[in-house]
Amino acid sequence: MGKFLQLILDSFHGNGLVIFMIALGIVEFSFGLYKGKWSKNERTLDIICFIIPRLVVRPAIAYFGLKLLPVVLPGYKGYFSWVPFFWGCLIIAVADDLTQYWYHRLHHEVRFMWRFHRTHHSAPYMGMAMASRQNLIYTFFFSQIYLTTALVYLGLGPAALVVGGIKGTITTLAHSSIPWDKPFYQIKWLNPIAWVLERLISTPATHHAHHADTHGDGVGFYKGNFGNMFFLWDIIFGTAHISRKYPEKYGISHYESDEWYAQFLWPIFKSKIPGSELAADGPAVREEADAPAGHHLQPVLQSRETGAEVAIS
Amino acid sequence: MAKATRDKIGRSIFLSLFLYALPILLMFLYLSITGQKPWLKKANAATEQTK
Numbered sequence: 001m002g003k004f005l006q007l008i009l010d011s012f013h014g015n016g017l018v019i020f021m022i023a024l025g026i027v028e029f030s031f032g033l034y035k036g037k038w039s040k041n042e043r044t045l046d047i048i049c050f051i052i053p054r055l056v057v058r059p060a061i062a063y064f065g066l067k068l069l070p071v072v073l074p075g076y077k078g079y080f081s082w083v084p085f086f087w088g089c090l091i092i093a094v095a096d097d098l099t100q101y102w103y104h105r106l107h108h109e110v111r112f113m114w115r116f117h118r119t120h121h122s123a124p125y126m127g128m129a130m131a132s133r134q135n136l137i138y139t140f141f142f143s144q145i146y147l148t149t150a151l152v153y154l155g156l157g158p159a160a161l162v163v164g165g166i167k168g169t170i171t172t173l174a175h176s177s178i179p180w181d182k183p184f185y186q187i188k189w190l191n192p193i194a195w196v197l198e199r200l201i202s203t204p205a206t207h208h209a210h211h212a213d214t215h216g217d218g219v220g221f222y223k224g225n226f227g228n229m230f231f232l233w234d235i236i237f238g239t240a241h242i243s244r245k246y247p248e249k250y251g252i253s254h255y256e257s258d259e260w261y262a263q264f265l266w267p268i269f270k271s272k273i274p275g276s277e278l279a280a281d282g283p284a285v286r287e288e289a290d291a292p293a294g295h296h297l298q299p300v301l302q303s304r305e306t307g308a309e310v311a312i313s
Numbered sequence: 314m315a316k317a318t319r320d321k322i323g324r325s326i327f328l329s330l331f332l333y334a335l336p337i338l339l340m341f342l343y344l345s346i347t348g349q350k351p352w353l354k355k356a357n358a359a360t361e362q363t364k
Contacts, residue, residue: 081355082351082352082354083340083351084340084351087336087340090336090339090340091337093336094332094335094336095333098329098333102329106322109322236328236332237325237328
């Protein structure tokens with residue numbers, strides 16, 4: 001039974017997850033969930049972000065795993081293969097997802113890192129189209145992938161596949177524009193399950209709040225809800241906001257459709273949108289004049305004239 | 314980085330290190346309670362192979 005489950009998850013973690021995402025995306029489109037917001041620029045960016053990392057990042061990780069690790073850790077291949085399967089799953093789940101929580105959170109809280117993660121937040125919609133949308137450098141330095149690859153080398157491969165399959169499913173469904181968690185809030189006898197579920201894993205309600213273009217209005221909460229597979233990290237570190245509601249608008253309030261190539265390859269290519277965070281002379285973190293709270297804990301503008309950073313009170 | 318943010322992240326580092334170690338500590342606790350030593354099985358298998 002365990003081997004059968006492993007085989008299913010093994011296949012799912014490879015091409016299965018891609019097929020699942022495409023199928024879910026087709027359902028989202030058929031329900032009109034993108035509401036005409038998928039312009040040519042957004043479409044190009046989403047499709048490139050879906051394809052390129054699978055052609056570039058995966059081979060890089062394979063290289064790291066096959067070539068570098070035997071040099072860095074000679075004689076340690078399969079060293080921890082004695083670890084029981086259940087405990088291997090738990091170790092990988094924590095190591096992978098807690099690292100991703102911090103990687104994600106730091107991109108929101110450390111000023112210079114924000115622009116590498118901005119591409120994921122600029123989409124004015126939720127769904128499969130934007131789930132893989134990331135700047136290439138953000139994708140390339142996805143630290144937990146390398147950590148997991150190292151753990152696989154050390155002998156935790158089967159556990160890594162199972163955790164990868166479960167994590168991929170949870171994060172995909174959290175980004176989906178289909179609010180699968182809604183019945184858990186609406187049907188009374190399901191409420192206790194909802195209470196546990198929304199604290200344990202990322203749901204559309206909590207993760208959509210993270211993608212809202214507002215913060216602190218009771219629903220939108222882009223300064224928190226950083227968890228990917230486990231929402232528990234947000235509960236533990238005090239960055240959680242649970243409202244059981246879905247934001248009306250998504251994205252970045254001052255977003256003006258920066259060119260897809262600038263979003264994908266910043267800082268190699270810069271945006272031509274004046275005042276954009278991705279423009280050559282743009283601020284590291286842009287704030288709306290009437291909205292002092294932005295995608296940063298300490299809003300900072302960079303003066304166009306002097307290049308000096310000016311904190312906004 | 315703002316000082317408040319820096320302090321908050323600094324405090325969370327220790328908690329994170331504990332969380333990283335927790336499943337490993339729990340595993341060894343479980344193995345010691347149940348008297349299992351799975352690493353010996355692996356060592357024995359390796360010895361058998363070299364014979």
